[in-house]
Amino acid sequence: MKKIKEFDFSNKKVIIRVDFNVPLNENFEITDDSRMRAAVPTIKQVIENGGSAILISHLGRPKGQVNPKYSLKHIVPHLSDLLGISIKFSTDCIGEEATKMSNELKAGEVLLLENLRFYNEEEKGDEDFSKKLADLADVYINDAFGTAHRAHASTTIIAKFFPVNKMFGYIMDSELESLNKVMKDVQRPYTAIIGGSKVSTKITIIENLLTKVDNLIIGGGMSFTFVKANGGNIGNSLVEEDFIEQIPKIYELAKKNNVKIYLPVDSLNGDKFDKDAQVTLSEIDKIPDDRMGLDVGPKTNTLFEEVITNSKTILWNGPVGVFEFEKFATGTKELGNAIAKATKNGAFSLVGGGDSVAALTKFNLADQVSYVSTGGGAMLEYMEGKELPGIKAIFE
Numbered sequence: 001m002k003k004i005k006e007f008d009f010s011n012k013k014v015i016i017r018v019d020f021n022v023p024l025n026e027n028f029e030i031t032d033d034s035r036m037r038a039a040v041p042t043i044k045q046v047i048e049n050g051g052s053a054i055l056i057s058h059l060g061r062p063k064g065q066v067n068p069k070y071s072l073k074h075i076v077p078h079l080s081d082l083l084g085i086s087i088k089f090s091t092d093c094i095g096e097e098a099t100k101m102s103n104e105l106k107a108g109e110v111l112l113l114e115n116l117r118f119y120n121e122e123e124k125g126d127e128d129f130s131k132k133l134a135d136l137a138d139v140y141i142n143d144a145f146g147t148a149h150r151a152h153a154s155t156t157i158i159a160k161f162f163p164v165n166k167m168f169g170y171i172m173d174s175e176l177e178s179l180n181k182v183m184k185d186v187q188r189p190y191t192a193i194i195g196g197s198k199v200s201t202k203i204t205i206i207e208n209l210l211t212k213v214d215n216l217i218i219g220g221g222m223s224f225t226f227v228k229a230n231g232g233n234i235g236n237s238l239v240e241e242d243f244i245e246q247i248p249k250i251y252e253l254a255k256k257n258n259v260k261i262y263l264p265v266d267s268l269n270g271d272k273f274d275k276d277a278q279v280t281l282s283e284i285d286k287i288p289d290d291r292m293g294l295d296v297g298p299k300t301n302t303l304f305e306e307v308i309t310n311s312k313t314i315l316w317n318g319p320v321g322v323f324e325f326e327k328f329a330t331g332t333k334e335l336g337n338a339i340a341k342a343t344k345n346g347a348f349s350l351v352g353g354g355d356s357v358a359a360l361t362k363f364n365l366a367d368q369v370s371y372v373s374t375g376g377g378a379m380l381e382y383m384e385g386k387e388l389p390g391i392k393a394i395f396e
């Protein structure tokens with residue numbers, strides 16, 4: 001396996017699959033440039049070590065049609081600012097213009113190609129299209145972790161045209177290194193906290209984690225399906241009736257693997273799903289019929305904190321309450337604080353998934369955990385134990 005840090009890029013044209021799928025407002029201004037900033041070290045490694053960089057990405061969902069709304073030209077000025085050099089732009093990602101501009105590219109220069117998804121071939125993983133992209137360069141780098149679970153042309157198929165000169169960029173390297181610390185080379189005790197609204201979307205992750213963790217904390221809306229399966233009264237709380245019969249199997253798997261499952265013990269209940277709901281407290285299995293559990297209660301916070309601060313590895317995905325409403329944000333905030341405390345005491349903590357990352361940011365805790373995964377869908381599939389095609393393609 002080639003490593004970006006050690007590779008000699010002298011006079012090499014390097015095609016880099018980046019993730020510049022950034023949010024734009026109606027004036028085509030970038031409202032969050034974190035994905036672009038994250039890609040800078042990889043691009044700089046190439047251009048400061050004698051190579052030239054050809055950047056490829058998707059933006060939005062143009063569905064195989066050329067659509068100016070989704071043009072990557074909107075990000076050119078900001079990318080130039082971030083890199084401190086004027087970057088070039090080709091209005092087509094393949095064809096004459098892209099070929100000519102790539103051929104003329106000099107060491108130290110950066111060329112951005114137009115949105116890959118203006119072609120249907122990108123998402124279909126078309127071989128010809130992949131080869132046309134590959135022909136522009138001598139080296140392939142994949143640094144788009146967020147699309148690593150897709151077997152698209154630019155993320156997976158293209159790699160086969162670089163039998164030797166292919167590698168991960170810095171984002172990919174650090175995502176994989178961090179995910180390995182919670183999936184493979186784990187320090188124990190290992191606690192995973194899975195929250196969020198539904199069991200159905202996370203059942204495969206839970207099953208996979210039960211073969212790896214020592215403690216599994218379940219919180220948020222999904223915990224009520226567990227509580228109901230255990231015979232508790234959950235009032236109007238969120239529940240997935242279809243999944244109740246799966247819960248005993250989860251407990252069986254936990255028993256088999258010696259995993260302790262922790263559910264909330266008390267609940268902050270609202271009279272409606274609303275930021276101004278009236279709040280009452282009850283035991284988790286005694287929620288009145290006209291109330292719904294929207295956050296965990298103080299006893300639960302203490303219990304979860306104890307488990308978390310006694311752990312050496314912590315994985316967190318999904319809030320334990322409706323943290324978007326101030327009145328129901330405490331449980332998620334306390335959980336974040338407990339993870340920060342454990343991290344300070346030497347534990348490795350990984351937080352991932354849109355809502356938990358949003359919660360961390362909201363509570364100013366993002367820099368107090370070991371790693372925040374930006375992967376979204378890719379991270380979830382990795383946690384389900386699936387092999388990601390974009391990763392496999394580099395190893396092959």
Ligand code: AMP
Nearest residue numbers: 196197198220221293294318320321322
């Ligand atoms: P997910 O997308 O499945 O990770 O769920 C995240 C969402 O779950 C967040 O928007 C939370 O507001 C929501 N959530 C957390 N706890 C509860 C709860 N007790 N009842 C309803 N929704 C919840």
